Amino acid sequence: MKFEVLILxxxxxxxxxxxxxTAQLVNVNEQLxxxxxxxxxxxxxxxxxxRSNRIKHIFISHLHGDHYLGLIGLISSMHLVGRKDELHVYGPPGLxxxxxxxFLHSQTVLRYALHVHTTQDDVQDVIFENENLLVSSFPLDHRIACTGFRFDEKKHLPTIDREKTEAIGVPSAYLSLVKRGYDYTASDGTIYRWQDLTVAPPAPRSYAYCSDTVRTPSYLPFIQQIDLLYHEATFLHEMVDRAVDTYHTTALQAAEVAIEVGAKKLLIGHYSARYKDLKPLLQESRETFAETQLALEGNWYRI
Amino acid sequence: MKFEVLILxxxxxxxxxxxxxTAQLVNVNEQLxxxxxxxxxxxxxxxxxxRSNRIKHIFISHLHGDHYLGLIGLISSMHLVGRKDELHVYGPPGLxxxxxxxFLHSQTVLRYALHVHTTQDDVQDVIFENENLLVSSFPLDHRIACTGFRFDEKKHLPTIDREKTEAIGVPSAYLSLVKRGYDYTASDGTIYRWQDLTVAPPAPRSYAYCSDTVRTPSYLPFIQQIDLLYHEATFLHEMVDRAVDTYHTTALQAAEVAIEVGAKKLLIGHYSARYKDLKPLLQESRETFAETQLALEGNWYRI
Structure with a gap:
């Protein structure tokens, strides 16, 4: 199943x-x-x-302009190109x-249903779920109400071990039960444990988005054991005072967070305008956490 | 004096x-x-x-997103790069x-003074004036409150005809009075008319911006004898019904307006997404009004 993120x-x-x-597109099994x-x-x-009309859900972290000022234009353009599918937007109070x-002042009446869901910035909250995916929001620590988002692939069913089930003669009608954890009782009374008839599925993957935030322990519980962690790294660590003042993080701090939560990989972004060359940010983070990559626009990152 | 417009x-x-x-930058004597x-x-x-901080005045025609959704981001960026000069924004009620x-939700307190002036969409109104320029708003006929803008260069003083004033021996202290319309009385009592001592100035130039509007006679009085008329031409005339329905104009209609108001030159823009190739729009307008040009991004047009 596809699970990857495009940096926009x-x-x-x-x-x-x-x-x-800031903007990112997450593709989970061709849902955007x-x-x-x-x-x-x-x-x-x-x-x-x-194609923007393939997007059904939009998650807004907070109401600083650089994180949401393209939203009204995108919603309007979806309307103008004839969208009919409903759109769900999740964001903080005020959105x-x-x-x-x-839309009051532009006198726009959208041709599709727009649902705006208000996120909470004081608790973790499951805000979206379908058959493949669970999305939760969690509090970050920024100057204004701000949440991160965590995408968790749902646990896959095991796959049937065809060689074994055929040898035993499990009727095909039973296979979907076996996948779901039911043991099989043969006509001679022998009980075959479902675990022995199946191959364990790959571990479910996870992606977490942390921007914008100051470095605090408060959000670490929500991003434990993440496969890919996107973490803002606005500054080099020599600017840590400025990072703290502005409720942002340094590249070193992002790397420390990745280690503390046991992340497999780290993607850093949200670069300050003072850095034309991003290599020093990458280098600083990699010195502490080798599995760091720069979030570069147009690149897809597999989770 | 420089007087030109850049299509953004x-x-x-x-x-x-x-x-x-839509966005345009007007340079009048190096004021943007x-x-x-x-x-x-x-x-x-x-x-x-x-450099955006060179802009002191921003004029917003109406509150459809494609005409103003970049404003909050621009105002914010001006703040972030340390602007100190005040900024004046003129736009319809609601802006x-x-x-x-x-700014309430982003908890932004701008470091510079922002003055938002509300325009009127039912009368012509002088909204800005300095030593070189007079800007007025005037009603257009769109689906929501919408104004055009007219930039009028102020009348220049005549230039002194040095050959004549030196022959007559007009003292240099008198020259600025002569420029301002005072006759000169020589010591022998001869009166020299100021008109005879000066060379008439070039006619003041004018630029009008008409977008968005349906074709009606109502706004023509406000753009009479304009040097350069920017007029929206969203559609080809074969789409005139759609133009009327959506309160827009066709390329042919823009050309007709240019003729009716005695414009010297016409600039068309605000192209519908259905026209990848703009030549048919240009051709349609030029068949009626030869002095038409396409508004092309990055091009400066002299007035």
Whole structure:
């Protein structure tokens, strides 16, 4: 099953050096989910060949402009190109009021159903679930209400060990029960444990998005044992005072977080405009956590 | 004196084919004025080498997203790069409320003074004036409250005809009075008319911006004898019914307006996403009004 993330925007506050404000597209089994939607996200989607109407769920971390000012334009364009499918947007208190005020003054009545769900910034919360995926929000520590998002692939069913089931003669009608954990009793009364008739599934994968936040222990419980951790790394550690003042993180701190939570891989982004060259940020993080990559726009990262 | 306009965005509703939503930069004597501010305008300014903090006045025609969704991002970026000069924004009722709500939720306190002035969509109104320039808003006829903007260069003083004044022996202290329309009385009592001592100044130039609007006679009085008319031409005339339904104009209609108001030149823009190739729009307009040009992003047009 496909599970990967496309970086659409990697810049902090201001667009610069061809970098755009934050947005990411997560593809889980060909279902597309957008995380944050900085100004220009709809143009980035066009650039990377993504039809925006394939997106059914948008998750907004917080109401600083560089994380959501492209949302109204994207919602409007979806309307203009004839979207009919409903759209779900998840974001902090205030987001619905902002969207409503825009459409009040533009006198827009969307042709599709838009549902705005308010996230909570004080508790972890499952905000979306389908047959493959579970998405939860969790509190980050930023200047204003801000949440991270965690994408957990659901546990897969085991696969049938055909060689064994055929040797035993398990009727095909029973196989879907066996996959679901029912033992098989043969006509001679022999009981075959389902574990012995199946091959264990691959472990479910997980992706966590942490931007924007200051380095605190408070959100670490929510991102334990994550496969791929996206963590903001706005500054080099020589600017740690500025990072603390502005409720941001350094590349070193992102690496420390990755180690503390047992992350397999780390993706850093949300680069300050002071860094034209990103290699020093990558180097700083890799010195502590080797499995770091830069979030680069247009790149897909497999989870 | 410089008087020219840079096209930053030429697309209607949605960004497409590398075209961006509406924004224009007017340079009058090295003072920069922004008209409309679609999503991505701040990136377009960077692309064309314009420092946004040189802009002191922004004029917003109406509250459809493609004409103003870049405004909050631009205002925020000006703040982040340390702007100190005050900024004046002129736009329809509702604009201030939208800006205030954004900054309430992002908890932004701008480091510079932002003044939002509400335009009127039922009367012509002088909204800005300095020593070189007069800007007025005037009603257009769109689905929601919408104004055009007219930039009028102020009348220049005549230049002194040095040959004559030196022959007569007009003292240099009198010359600035002569320029301002005072006759000169020589010591022998001869009166020299100021008109005979000066060379008439070039006629003051004018630029009008008409987007978005349906074709009606109502706004023609406000754009009479304009030097350069920017007029939206969203559709080809074969789509005139759609133009009327959506309160827009065709390329033919833009040309007809240019003729009716005695415009010297016409610039068409705000192209529908259905036209990848813009030549048919240009051709249609030129068949009626030869002095038509396409508004193309990155191009400066002299007035």
């Amino acid at each position: 925007g990697s810049s902090s506050a201001t667009p610069i050096y061809g970098r755009h404000p 989910y957008l995380i944050d939607c900085g100004e220009g996200t709809q143009v980035q989607l066009i650039k990377y060949g993504v 619905k009021e902002i969207i409503d005020l825009h | 965005g030429s697309s209607s509703a949605t960004p497409i084919y590398g075209r961006h939503p 004025y922004l008209i409309d501010c679609g999503e991505g305008t701040q990136v377009q300014l960077i692309k064309y080498g314009v 201030k409320e939208i800006i205030d709500l954004h």
